[in-house]
Amino acid sequence: MDSLALFFTGALLAGGIYWFVCVLGPAEQKGKRAVDLSGGSISAENVQDNYDKYWSFFRRPKEIETTEKVPDFVDTFYNLVTDIYEWGWGQSFHFSPSIPGKSHGEATRLHEEMAVDLINVRPGDRILDVGCGVGGPMRAIAAHSRAKVVGITINDYQVNRARTHNKKAGLDSLCEVVQGNFLEMPFPENSFDGAYSIEATCHAPKLEEVYAEIFRVLKPGSLYVSYEWVTTDKYKDSDPEHVEVIQGIERGDALPGLRNYTDIAETARKVGFEVVKEKDLAKPPSQPWWTRLQMGRIAYWRNHVVVTVLSALGIAPKGTVDVHEMLFKTADYLTRGGDSGIFTPMHMILCRKPEKKTETATNS
Numbered sequence: 001m002d003s004l005a006l007f008f009t010g011a012l013l014a015g016g017i018y019w020f021v022c023v024l025g026p027a028e029q030k031g032k033r034a035v036d037l038s039g040g041s042i043s044a045e046n047v048q049d050n051y052d053k054y055w056s057f058f059r060r061p062k063e064i065e066t067t068e069k070v071p072d073f074v075d076t077f078y079n080l081v082t083d084i085y086e087w088g089w090g091q092s093f094h095f096s097p098s099i100p101g102k103s104h105g106e107a108t109r110l111h112e113e114m115a116v117d118l119i120n121v122r123p124g125d126r127i128l129d130v131g132c133g134v135g136g137p138m139r140a141i142a143a144h145s146r147a148k149v150v151g152i153t154i155n156d157y158q159v160n161r162a163r164t165h166n167k168k169a170g171l172d173s174l175c176e177v178v179q180g181n182f183l184e185m186p187f188p189e190n191s192f193d194g195a196y197s198i199e200a201t202c203h204a205p206k207l208e209e210v211y212a213e214i215f216r217v218l219k220p221g222s223l224y225v226s227y228e229w230v231t232t233d234k235y236k237d238s239d240p241e242h243v244e245v246i247q248g249i250e251r252g253d254a255l256p257g258l259r260n261y262t263d264i265a266e267t268a269r270k271v272g273f274e275v276v277k278e279k280d281l282a283k284p285p286s287q288p289w290w291t292r293l294q295m296g297r298i299a300y301w302r303n304h305v306v307v308t309v310l311s312a313l314g315i316a317p318k319g320t321v322d323v324h325e326m327l328f329k330t331a332d333y334l335t336r337g338g339d340s341g342i343f344t345p346m347h348m349i350l351c352r353k354p355e356k357k358t359e360t361a362t363n364s
């Protein structure tokens with residue numbers, strides 16, 4: 001081969017790789033590119049070890065049942081997956097029902113706006129986002145309601161991502177992000193005019209602990225809405241296939257144990273909330289939330305190739321391929337859970353913290 005042919009072959013190959021990785025790379029959202037995939041706050045050389053550590057929690061299931069271990073386990077998980085989520089899904093780490101004629105982005109935004117509409121927020125109110133991720137919902141909600149949103153996440157890397165996105169979106173005067181544990185929040189009691197959590201409290205080992213904290217920081221009379229991950233009335237623990245699907249969801253999503261939908265209102269009442277409304281937002285006439293996962297299958301194969309190549313070249317940390325494969329399998333369990341109706345990620349509960357009892361009411 002003469003040098004000109006060699007040059008053109010090389011250029012073609014380089015162009016092809018650039019196109020595959022950088023142009024095709026961002027599956028859903030411009031912003032996070034495949035070449036920027038990292039292990040969050042974990043240094044590149046420790047990603048593989050942390051992936052192994054993540055699985056070791058499941059080898060000792062008692063560990064993830066204890067409140068003290070869970071934040072560490074969840075934090076490790078989000079260091080491993082945050083970049084892949086942003087790259088392949090976008091800045092909102094949750095599901096929403098499909099809406100015919102609307103894009104995933106629009107359906108996601110409407111699902112988020114519904115949450116803040118339910119808690120009757122006024123411009124200037126201070127509201128809490130419990131488990132805020134990189135802030136996709138927070139920005140949509142602040143822009144829609146003009147309320148001031150304070151988000152809390154256990155994961156330091158997400159705090160930095162969320163702050164960067166808030167600034168870029170020109171919403172940093174309305175959106176604040178705090179690193180902390182939602183089981184022990186660094187906020188005074190009666191300090192928020194409303195609160196919401198979107199697909200986040202499922203990470204709490206005991207729902208009662210996070211609900212009690214939310215109850216504590218809310219002002220009397222204010223509302224809290226949550227979209228909960230739960231098993232439905234169709235789930236039978238005597239059916240091995242049901243058990244396999246639910247365990248698959250727990251393992252691929254850092255869950256210390258999925259709850260049944262009947263536990264949600266019971267827990268809310270136990271910590272002192274009045275339950276205003278409860279509804280599975282996935283039930284018809286809503287369109288399936290899991291079709292987006294199914295539609296992404298070709299992109300996942302492409303992503304697998306991209307991640308494998310980048311890892312082999314030393315651009316993506318060693319271990320990224322394993323994390324991606326775990327998510328790939330999880331997508332299948334989630335789809336099976338949705339399709340069979342045994343699982344929903346959007347069991348909505350709307351609660352009110354009762355007004356303070358008056359002196360007379362207390363005495364009577």
Ligand SMILES: C=C(CC[C@@H](C)[C@H]1CC[C@H]2C3=CC[C@H]4[C@H](C)[C@@H](O)CC[C@]4(C)[C@H]3CC[C@]12C)C(C)C
Nearest residue numbers: 084085088089093094199253300303327328330331
């Ligand atoms: C609420 C939680 C997260 C929900 C979802 C945002 C994520 C659940 C599964 C994730 C994904 C699965 C497959 C990935 C795919 C293989 C990859 O190529 C691109 C990213 C995925 C689509 C990824 C994106 C986010 C999810 C849909 C839990 C954790 C409580």
Ligand SMILES: C[S@@+](CC[C@H](N)C(=O)[O-])C[C@H]1O[C@@H](n2cnc3c(N)ncnc32)[C@H](O)[C@@H]1O
Nearest residue numbers: 092093094131132133153154181182198200203
């Ligand atoms: C699936 S993500 C959802 C994020 C966001 N609500 C959204 O929809 O984009 C779950 C979030 O809960 C947070 N989280 C889980 N356990 C937590 C804990 N103990 N304290 C604070 N945040 C926690 C995670 O860090 C993550 O940001």
